[in-house]
Amino acid sequence: MASQEIDEFERLLFDWDDGTLDATDTTRLRDLLRTSPEVRKLYVERQMFGAILKLDGDAGIGSSNAEHGSIEAATFSASEGDPLLLSAVSEGTVDMPAVLQNSKGSVDVPPRRYTSLLIVVAASILFCVVVGRWLLVEARLQSAEQGKPAASEGLPKKLEATSAGIALVTRLVDVTWQESENQFTVGDALSAGVVGLESGVAQIEFFCGATVILEGPARLVLESSTVARLQSGRLRAQVPPAARGFQIHAEGLRVVDLGTEFGVAVNEGEADVQVFDGEVELYQLTGEPRLVTAGNAITHADSGMLEPAELTPDEFLGLEALDTRVRNQKEDRYQRWLDHSTQLRKDPRIITYYSMEQDRYWKRKLASSVVPENRNLDGAIVGAKRVVGRWPQKTGLEFKRPGDRVRINIPGQFGSLTFACWVKIDSLDRWYNSLFLTDSYQRGEPHWQILDTGQLFFSVRLGEGPGKGHHKVLSPPFWDASLSGRWLHLATTYDVETKTTTHFLNGEKLSEERIPDALFVQQTCVGKATIGNWSSPTRPEADFAIRNLNGSMDEFVLFRTALKPDEVRDLFVQGSP
Amino acid sequence: MSDTESDTKQTEIFVQQLTECQGRLFGYIYSMLGEHSRAMDVVQETNLVLWRKKAEFRDGAPFMPWALAIARFQVLAHVRDQGRDKCLLDSELVAALSEETEQQVDQLETMRLALRKCMSELPPEKMEVLQLRYYRSMPIAEIAKSIGRRADAVKVALLRLRRGLADCMHRRIQEG
Numbered sequence: 001m002a003s004q005e006i007d008e009f010e011r012l013l014f015d016w017d018d019g020t021l022d023a024t025d026t027t028r029l030r031d032l033l034r035t036s037p038e039v040r041k042l043y044v045e046r047q048m049f050g051a052i053l054k055l056d057g058d059a060g061i062g063s064s065n066a067e068h069g070s071i072e073a074a075t076f077s078a079s080e081g082d083p084l085l086l087s088a089v090s091e092g093t094v095d096m097p098a099v100l101q102n103s104k105g106s107v108d109v110p111p112r113r114y115t116s117l118l119i120v121v122a123a124s125i126l127f128c129v130v131v132g133r134w135l136l137v138e139a140r141l142q143s144a145e146q147g148k149p150a151a152s153e154g155l156p157k158k159l160e161a162t163s164a165g166i167a168l169v170t171r172l173v174d175v176t177w178q179e180s181e182n183q184f185t186v187g188d189a190l191s192a193g194v195v196g197l198e199s200g201v202a203q204i205e206f207f208c209g210a211t212v213i214l215e216g217p218a219r220l221v222l223e224s225s226t227v228a229r230l231q232s233g234r235l236r237a238q239v240p241p242a243a244r245g246f247q248i249h250a251e252g253l254r255v256v257d258l259g260t261e262f263g264v265a266v267n268e269g270e271a272d273v274q275v276f277d278g279e280v281e282l283y284q285l286t287g288e289p290r291l292v293t294a295g296n297a298i299t300h301a302d303s304g305m306l307e308p309a310e311l312t313p314d315e316f317l318g319l320e321a322l323d324t325r326v327r328n329q330k331e332d333r334y335q336r337w338l339d340h341s342t343q344l345r346k347d348p349r350i351i352t353y354y355s356m357e358q359d360r361y362w363k364r365k366l367a368s369s370v371v372p373e374n375r376n377l378d379g380a381i382v383g384a385k386r387v388v389g390r391w392p393q394k395t396g397l398e399f400k401r402p403g404d405r406v407r408i409n410i411p412g413q414f415g416s417l418t419f420a421c422w423v424k425i426d427s428l429d430r431w432y433n434s435l436f437l438t439d440s441y442q443r444g445e446p447h448w449q450i451l452d453t454g455q456l457f458f459s460v461r462l463g464e465g466p467g468k469g470h471h472k473v474l475s476p477p478f479w480d481a482s483l484s485g486r487w488l489h490l491a492t493t494y495d496v497e498t499k500t501t502t503h504f505l506n507g508e509k510l511s512e513e514r515i516p517d518a519l520f521v522q523q524t525c526v527g528k529a530t531i532g533n534w535s536s537p538t539r540p541e542a543d544f545a546i547r548n549l550n551g552s553m554d555e556f557v558l559f560r561t562a563l564k565p566d567e568v569r570d571l572f573v574q575g576s577p
Numbered sequence: 578m579s580d581t582e583s584d585t586k587q588t589e590i591f592v593q594q595l596t597e598c599q600g601r602l603f604g605y606i607y608s609m610l611g612e613h614s615r616a617m618d619v620v621q622e623t624n625l626v627l628w629r630k631k632a633e634f635r636d637g638a639p640f641m642p643w644a645l646a647i648a649r650f651q652v653l654a655h656v657r658d659q660g661r662d663k664c665l666l667d668s669e670l671v672a673a674l675s676e677e678t679e680q681q682v683d684q685l686e687t688m689r690l691a692l693r694k695c696m697s698e699l700p701p702e703k704m705e706v707l708q709l710r711y712y713r714s715m716p717i718a719e720i721a722k723s724i725g726r727r728a729d730a731v732k733v734a735l736l737r738l739r740r741g742l743a744d745c746m747h748r749r750i751q752e753g
Contacts, residue, residue, distance in 0.1 A: 010736060014735070014739075018716055018732075020716075030667070033666075034673070044608055046743070047609075047611060048678075049739065049742070049743050050611070051603060052604070052685065052688060052692055055600055057712030
């Protein structure tokens with residue numbers, strides 16, 4: 001092909017990209033593509049060139065102020081989820097609906113939808129995270145806490161977030177923590193430091209792939225993703241081939257794993273090492289390493305002598321035994337909740353209550369649990385899927401797609417209110433992530449939602465007009481990606497006696513705020529409303545605000561009173577999975 | 578390994594693969610559609626389909642060809658829905674270009690590294706124009722206004738710049 005035609009093609013493609021190519025030339029461009037393999041190859045090259053620059057642009061790489069070194073360093077992460085770092089839209093406090101994003105919208109719109117799925121996906125596997133950079137989202141949330149967006153104006157800057165963490169807590173059974181040390185919950189990432197168990201069992205998964213079951217009383221010092229020091233107590237380590245080289249240090253002894261399962265116990269200056277499978281190498285401060293193979297046990301006495309010992313695998317709790325204990329614990333907690341819920345249903349202060357207990361998976365009605373029965377309070381499930389709730393024995397509802405929701409209708413006038421629910425947030429993709437919103441937003445109607453900054457947001461509408469819309473009460477940010485996929489108890493009380501709104505997370509007060517007299521509303525009402533989404537009143541245009549929750553809900557209750565803090569705490573304790 | 582453990586493992590591998598292919602997926606889809614936000618939309622749709630079909634994916638099977646096949650369906654659906662006004666390629670051209678694109682996208686990370694080295698040698702004023710056009714997708718007319726030059730001059734400069742950088746990129750790849 002003549003170079004003239006190549007030139008022509010380049011110009012035509014350039015103008016097409018620019019949006020300035022007319023119909024005749026567009027036809028010409030298509031013809032060139034159709035007839036010449038050479039042009040097709042060049043087309044792909046040019047497009048690939050554009051794609052790379054877009055990717056770099058999104059990742060903030062190669063900005064003029066970036067130094068060469070950082071460009072190189074950024075290589076790895078740039079191809080993946082970086083755009084999510086740029087997704088901070090500082091609209092958090094402006095009450096306007098996030099209208100369905102137009103697909104041909106300006107390119108300056110942060111490409112948040114690109115990554116939302118990934119965040120969701122990440123959430124669902126947080127407990128077996130293989131790449132620490134999933135925690136990138138934290139950077140955004142941290143900066144939200146500081147009250148500024150993660151991305152600056154203009155050209156995006158590179159923001160490679162880091163997250164400290166060398167292991168994850170994956171299971172806890174009947175744990176009490178040593179008072180002097182930190183307390184953890186399942187799903188927490190652990191940094192270097194002490195895990196101190198007074199009693200109970202903790203399963204810890206190191207980022208290198210090794211799993212350790214620590215039985216209290218015990219103290220384990222995490223040093224890196226491949227090394228931990230057992231100060232006292234007993235542990236069992238399971239080390240898959242990928243994590244070979246994992247080390248446990250105990251009393252002047254280093255146990256280096258060669259792909260195996262072994263137990264270590266430290267007691268009054270003595271360390272026992274028992275190998276159940278595979279082999280380990282024992283290093284002392286001096287001398288040759290010693291190989292210990294499956295079925296053998298060694299005691300390392302105070303004196304430094306290594307002596308053969310008896311193998312007692314039953315003394316070291318294994319993964320399977322732990323699993324049984326976890327299941328028993330779950331069953332107990334489920335029963336406790338069920339007992340509590342059965343009482344709660346009869347509470348006359350309840351406006352409506354959805355326990356989501358024993359609902360059939362195929363039912364599209366969300367039965368109200370209120371006793372005496374009132375079928376008028378039943379909700380209609382639209383789109384949302386029934387999924388496993390806090391326990392395998394009961395269901396919850398999953399809200400995923402923009403249309404997912406539960407419709408309800410609650411007649412009557414009220415004063416004080418309390419909203420409470422168990423929720424598992426996968427990610428906060430929207431500016432507004434709905435918990436409970438009335439359809440319209442008339443005088444006295446409450447809106448309860450979560451901002452993308454991780455703040456609870458509650459407001460009761462006063463009326464129309466500037467300066468008299470509503471008083472919004474925001475909690476400090478409580479959610480970040482590390483909480484993704486975990487069941488959380490959220491509650492908000494609206495107290496008309498004290499004119500205060502209080503937000504709670506897991507039974508603890510997050511914040512409390514008095515509503516100015518001018519914006520205070522005495523009488524509240526609900527009417528038609530939606531759980532997990534917002535149904536704005538029917539409008540002629542088809543666009544609707546996307547405010548769906550991205551996550552699951554299990555139990556929702558609305559009271560005609562402002563619960564006291566200890567009552568909210570009780571809801572949390574009794575329902576804790 | 579119990580069933581749930583093996584499921585978890587599968588999901589883990591799946592997510593890792595999905596994460597790792599995002600750049601290439603975007604490269605493929607952008608090449609076909611050539612417009613940033615629409616390409617992003619289709620990437621997102623493709624991700625959702627991949628996620629829904631994750632049961633079809635088994636560890637050990639090559640992930641990328643499978644992902645690209647699904648991406649191609651999404652591109653075709655998009656082209657069909659949006660029509661000729663919005664898309665340069667029709668379904669016939671998508672088919673004709675698919676193989677070449679799949680081959681080149683395989684090289685995306687290599688190209689990316691090479692291109693970055695080439696760009697690090699650019700003088701600041703050229704870098705600025707390049708960023709306005711490619712990072713921010715600013716129309717030529719606006720770029721011209723913002724840097725106080727005529728639109729056709731900007732266009733010629735950018736065409737030259739694109740070709741120069743592409744040549745440099747290929748040279749670097751060949752040199753290894």
